[in-house]
Amino acid sequence: MPDDDGSGPAAREVRVALFTSDLRVHDNPVLRAALAGAGPGSAVVPLFVLDSGVRAAGFDAPNRRAFLADCLADLDAALRERGGALVVRRGEVVREVCRVLAETGAREVHVAAGVSGYAVRREERLRAALTSARCALRVHDGVVTALPPGAVVPGGKDHFAVFTPYFRRWRAVGVREPLAAPRRIAGAGVTGVPLPGRAEVRGVSPGIPVGGESTGRRRLTAWLRDGITRYDDRHDDLAGDATSRLSPFLHFGCLSAAEVVHRATRAGGPGAEAFVRQLAWRDFHHQVLAARPRAAGHDYRPRGDRWRHDEREVAAWRAGLTGYPVVDAAMRQLAHEGWMHNRGRLLVASFLTKTLYTDWRVGARHFSDLLVDGDVANNQLNWQWVAGTGTDTRPNRVLNPLSQARRFDPDGDYVRRWVPELGGVPGAAVHQPWRLPAGERAGLGYPEPMVDLSAARGRFARAREAG
Structure with a gap:
């Protein structure tokens, strides 16, 4: 039946939120942007690709694969609570994204910006393929780090090479305000492969933690309540084990670095200051690699070393x-x-x-x-x-x-x-x-x-x- 203006039924708008190192629903600019402005009947495809290129590049270690399985299961549960579901595909990431576009007619793909050589090449391949498919690629900064690489730079240079002046500017600029988790996510009815399970992974270290946003948020809350006040004095105490142990959750994006900075800052005190400084170190290294991608495998400052190897x-x-x-x-x-x-x-x-x-x-x-x-x-x-x-x-x-x-x-x-x-x-x-x-x-x-x-x-x- 024609609409009142005679134009026929409105087209269903579909957008893809491509998860990478941002496996969370709280403070996720990628997911919120994919949902923003969507009209009635529109849908979002929360997509994660078990990328064969990651394994080929040598990044697919058993411990991270097992932790990732936990993260994906937890993310899927959080999306289902909101009416959606995580769509998992397996294969080369650009090919799998394009398949989802063909199945849904989606015209926007949202993804977090990365700084590794692999992430940059992935973005370049996605942009080329999506341009050919007449689909827009929206890349979001400040998802993986608290402050995006390049947000602060020294005069006449493209990055800071020394941490202390970087930290001064980092504190002066401040990080963005965290975003609330969405209340409702309308899925597009797209199917994927079964979620991977930790039990499928061989060669896993026996003591690795359980992954996922819910675990990470509980750990963060407990740390801010009981651990952070002692951090300034005890973070180097090997036997005391007085660090947050949040790094795996930050690496997989189960926790937002920006949100962690805000919550730690509200906790106050010397411990919070020392802890936030460590989060700034994380951002510092990301901005160095973004400006000097060869530093992943080559000396940033060569010293003429002729290394031994026994x-x-x-x-x-x-x-x-x-x-x-x-x-x-x-x-x-x-x-x-x-x-x-x-x-x-x-x-x-x-x-x-x-x-x-x-x-x-x-x-x-x-x-x-x-x-x-x-x-x-x-x-x-x-x-x-x-x-x-x-x-x-x-x-x-x-x-x-x-x-x-x-x-x-x-x-x-x-x-x-x-x-x-x-x-x-x-x-x-x-x-x-x-x-x-x-x-x-x-x-x-x-x-x-x-x-x-x-x-x-x-x-x-x-x-x-x-x-």
Whole structure:
């Protein structure tokens, strides 16, 4: 039956919200923009593509795949509460998006901006394909980070290379206000493949956390209530485990970095200030990578290094068998939990790149294989920061694992937690088991130190001087 103006039935408007690293309904500009202004009878397709390109690029590690399965199930449940459902497709992302367009007649696709080389190439391919299909691609900044890369830049340059001036500008500009979760989502009746399950994934570390927005929001609320006030004093305490452990949820976008900044700021106090500073570090690395995408695999500031590579040393480092207990404890925590305390990350990275003088890319690859929060910007650029090829203004500093252990694990509780061979060694003696009497030492089943720290430091200094 014709409408009153004789034009016939109104066309049904369909938009696609393509989820990537924003697996949430709260404060999601991509989802809200796809819903905004839609008329009666319009629909949104919440789409996630299990992208074959991610696996081909080497990013599809088992720990992240298992955590992702939790995230997708949780996101689907949140969408269903609002009348929609998550549509999951499997294959090459541009091809699958175009198939959804063909099935629905959608004329807009909304997606979060990314900074990795892969995300940028994905956006370029999407834009070309959607232009040919006469479909608009809407790319939204400030979804993955609190402040979008490029939002603040120094005069005459395209990014900040030093954190402190970046942080001053970051605080002065401030982050956007969070958006409320939508109350209602009208789906388009599009079908997809079954949601992946954690049980399908092999080779998962036994202690990785449960993923998903609801878990992340509960963890954030608990942290703001009980943990953040102690953060300033205790965030480096290895045994105290006083960090938020929110990084996996931020990496997958189960939590909005902008919302976390606002909620932490409202909590107030020195702990909140120190915590927000860490969130700014996350943004800092994203803006560096956005401006210098080659830094994902190449030295940001080359030092002329001629890295050593002793596969036996690297294997011992990976296995947590270096003979330096605090280093080994951190590496074993990574293997078990898919996560490592931030102070531990600094220690093991310094040991690999400066004590063993091994290429930072070897360590970054191992971390990427295991970390649930294995983010290209933060992983690669933090490794470069420690190796002295990145943005650190003291590129030749070396962290001594013994002095670091005495400072951040004074009673040895962290080491005994993760290195059971040393569980019976009392007090701080656990950090130097080779000083025990020969008979006691032989019974531990723990290796001798693989390298002399003083000799290794001299080797590194000479190599950097030559470089």
